[in-house]
Amino acid sequence: MSERLTTASFEAPAGVDNARSRAMVVGAIGLIATIAGAFGSSTQFFQSYLVAFVYWTGVALGCLGLLMVQHLSGGAWGLMIRRILEASAKTIPLMFVLFLPIAFAGLPALYEWARPDVVAGDAMLQRKAPYLNATGFIARGIGYFAIWSLMTYLLTKWSQDQDGRPGAPYDKRFGKVSGPGLVVFGLTCTFAAVDWVMSLAPHWFSTIFGFLFIGGAGLAALALVITTMAQLSKTSPMSGVFEQKHFHDLGKLMFAFVMLYAYFSFSQFLIIWSANLPEELPWYLTRLTGPWKVIALLLVFGHFVLPFSLLLSADVKQNTKTVVPIALLLMVMRAVDLYWQMAPQYHHGAFHFHWMDVTAFVGVGGLWVAAYLHFLKGRPLLPVNDPYLREALASHGSH
Amino acid sequence: MQASTPSTPIYGVMAEFRSADALLEAGGRAYREGYRVLDAFSPIPIHGMAEAIGQADKKVQRAVLAGGLAGMAGGFGLCTWTSTTEGIGGIMSGYALNVGGRPLLSWPAFIVPTFETTILFAAITAVVSMIAFNGLPLPYHPVFNVERFRDHASQDGFFLCIEAADPKFDAEGTRAFLQGLGAREVNDVAH
Numbered sequence: 001m002s003e004r005l006t007t008a009s010f011e012a013p014a015g016v017d018n019a020r021s022r023a024m025v026v027g028a029i030g031l032i033a034t035i036a037g038a039f040g041s042s043t044q045f046f047q048s049y050l051v052a053f054v055y056w057t058g059v060a061l062g063c064l065g066l067l068m069v070q071h072l073s074g075g076a077w078g079l080m081i082r083r084i085l086e087a088s089a090k091t092i093p094l095m096f097v098l099f100l101p102i103a104f105a106g107l108p109a110l111y112e113w114a115r116p117d118v119v120a121g122d123a124m125l126q127r128k129a130p131y132l133n134a135t136g137f138i139a140r141g142i143g144y145f146a147i148w149s150l151m152t153y154l155l156t157k158w159s160q161d162q163d164g165r166p167g168a169p170y171d172k173r174f175g176k177v178s179g180p181g182l183v184v185f186g187l188t189c190t191f192a193a194v195d196w197v198m199s200l201a202p203h204w205f206s207t208i209f210g211f212l213f214i215g216g217a218g219l220a221a222l223a224l225v226i227t228t229m230a231q232l233s234k235t236s237p238m239s240g241v242f243e244q245k246h247f248h249d250l251g252k253l254m255f256a257f258v259m260l261y262a263y264f265s266f267s268q269f270l271i272i273w274s275a276n277l278p279e280e281l282p283w284y285l286t287r288l289t290g291p292w293k294v295i296a297l298l299l300v301f302g303h304f305v306l307p308f309s310l311l312l313s314a315d316v317k318q319n320t321k322t323v324v325p326i327a328l329l330l331m332v333m334r335a336v337d338l339y340w341q342m343a344p345q346y347h348h349g350a351f352h353f354h355w356m357d358v359t360a361f362v363g364v365g366g367l368w369v370a371a372y373l374h375f376l377k378g379r380p381l382l383p384v385n386d387p388y389l390r391e392a393l394a395s396h397g398s399h
Numbered sequence: 400m401q402a403s404t405p406s407t408p409i410y411g412v413m414a415e416f417r418s419a420d421a422l423l424e425a426g427g428r429a430y431r432e433g434y435r436v437l438d439a440f441s442p443i444p445i446h447g448m449a450e451a452i453g454q455a456d457k458k459v460q461r462a463v464l465a466g467g468l469a470g471m472a473g474g475f476g477l478c479t480w481t482s483t484t485e486g487i488g489g490i491m492s493g494y495a496l497n498v499g500g501r502p503l504l505s506w507p508a509f510i511v512p513t514f515e516t517t518i519l520f521a522a523i524t525a526v527v528s529m530i531a532f533n534g535l536p537l538p539y540h541p542v543f544n545v546e547r548f549r550d551h552a553s554q555d556g557f558f559l560c561i562e563a564a565d566p567k568f569d570a571e572g573t574r575a576f577l578q579g580l581g582a583r584e585v586n587d588v589a590h
Contacts, residue, residue, distance in 0.1 A: 245446070266510065270507050270508075270510070274507075274508070276499060
C-alpha cells in the first residue's frame with residue numbers, strides 16, 4: 001500500500017458511472033412496462049410491485065444492519081465494505097417514495113384486511129382490526145422509514161465528516177448509535193415484515209417471521225457486497241486492495257447467513273408441522289401443493305443445499321470466479337423465496353405467474369441499483385481517515 | 400528404553416527471527432530455495448505460514464468432512480431404525496409408534512437429531528484427527544534442546560528449523576543461508 005491514504009486515491013472508477021447508466025435504462029424500461037401493465041390490471045400491478053418493493057427494501061435494510069454490526073464489531077472486513085454498505089443504506093429514502101403507491105393506492109388490492117366487505121364477514125379480522133387497518137399500516141410504515149432514514153443519515157454523515165478530517169481519533173458516536181440502533185432495527189424490521197408480508201395471510205402467524213426477513217435481507221446484502229467487491233477489484237483503485245482474504249472472510253459470513261436462513265426457515269416449518277394446528281397449517285399446505293411444491297423443492301436445493309455444499313470449500317470462497325456466481329444465485333433464490341411466500345396468497349393458493357412479476361422486479365431493481373451506484377460513486381471507496389484503516393490494509397491482521 | 404541411534408549428526412539447524420513478518424518471509428524464502436523438511440514455530444498464529452513452507456495439506460479438513468457425513472448418515476439412520484421398525488425376532492427392535500397419525504418415516508422430526516450428530520461427529524473428528532496427524536502425544540522433541548527456544552518460543556520468539564533429514568541440508572551451507580535471511584541467531588539442534 002502507498003504510505004499516503006487520501007480521499008482522492010480511492011475515487012470510484014468510471015465503470016461505476018457506466019453501470020449506473022445501464023441500470024437506469026433497464027430500470028426505466030422495466031418500470032414503464034409495469035406501469036403500462038397497470039392499466040390492464042391494477043391489482044396484478046400492486047401484487048407484482050409489492051414483491052419487488054419488499055425484496056429491494058430488504059437488500060438496503062440488510063446493508064444498514066451490517067453497517068451497524070461492523071461499527072460495533074470492528075475488523076478489517078467491515079472497513080473494507082463500509083462504503084458499499086453506506087451506499088446501499090442510503091437508498092432507504094428512495095424506497096420510502098416507492099412505498100407511497102402501496103400505502104395510498106394498493107392496500108385493498110393486496111390485503112384482505114383492507115377490504116371492508118371481507119372484514120365484515122370475518123370475525124377474526126374484526127378482532128385484528130385494531131392493528132390491521134389502513135391508517136395504522138401507513139403510520140407504522142412512515143415510522144419505520146423515518147427511523148431507518150435517521151440511522152442511515154447519522155452514520156453516513158459522520159462517515160463523510162471523517163473524510164475531511166485526516167488524523168482524527170476514533171469516533172465513538174458510531175458505536176453509540178449502532179448499539180441501540182440494532183435493537184431498534186430488529187424491532188422495526190420485525191414489524192415491517194409482519195405488516196408487509198405476513199399480513200397477506202391475515203389469519204396466519206409465525207413468531208419467527210421477523211427473524212426470517214432479517215436473515216434473508218442480510219444474506220441478500222452480503223451477496224450484493226461480494227458481487228460489488230468483485231467488480232470493483234477488477235480495476236484501479238481497488239484492484240490491489242480487495243484481496244483473497246477479504247473474499248474469504250465475507251464468503252464465510254455469507255456461508256453463515258445461508259445456514260442461519262435455512263435454520264430459521266426450517267424452525268418455522270418444523271414447529272408448524274409438529275403442532276399440526278388448523279390455523280397455522282394452511283400456509284404450508286398451499287405452498288406445498290402443485291407448482292408451489294416444485295418451487296419449494298427448488299428453494300431447498302438452490303437456497304441451501306447447493307450454496308452450502310459449495311461454500312464449505314475455502315478455495316471456492318476465496319476465488320471471485322466461484323464465489324460471485326454463488327452470490328448471484330443466492331440473490332435470485334432470495335427473490336424466488338419471497339415470491340413463494342407472497343404470491344400464493346394473491347390467488348387463494350392457485351398457481352399464477354404474470355409477466356409483471358418480472359418487469360416490476362427488474363424495474364424497481366434497476367432503479368435501486370442506479371441509486372446505489374450513484375451513492376457509491378459519490379464517496380471515496382474506503383473510509384481513508386478511519387484510524388484503523390492502515391492496520392486493516394497491512395499484510396496481516398485479516399478479519 | 401534404548402534410544403535408536405540417529406542417522407544424522409544433528410537434528411537440524413534453527414534460526415530465530417524478531418517478528419512474525421520476518422519469520423513468514425524467511426520461511427517462504429527457505430521453501431523457494433528448495434528446502435522441504437522444515438517447520439516454523441511462533442507464539443501467535445500467522446496467516447499464510449503453513450502455505451509459505453509448503454505444509455498446507457487438507458488432511459484434517461477431509462477427515463472432518465468424512466466425520467460429518469458419517470454423523471449425518473448415522474443420526475438419520477438411527478432415527479429411521481428406531482422409528483420405523485417393529486423388531487426382527489425380538490432383537491434390534493425399534494418403536495414403530497403412530498404419533499398423531501403421521502407416517503413412521505417422518506423425516507422433518509429426524510432433521511434435528513441428524514444435525515446434532517453431524518456436528519458432534521465432525522467436531523470430535525476435528526480434535527482427534529488434528530492430534531493424530533500432528534503425531535501427538537510426543538513426550539520428546541529435539542527442538543527443546545535449544546535454550547532460546549525453550550525460553551522464548553511460547554512468548555516472543557519466532558523460530559524456523561530446517562531439519563537434517565532434508566535432502567538439500569548441509570550443516571555449513573544451511574547455517575549460512577539462515578544467517579543470510581536476517582536471523583537474530585542460528586543454533587544447531589542436537590538430537
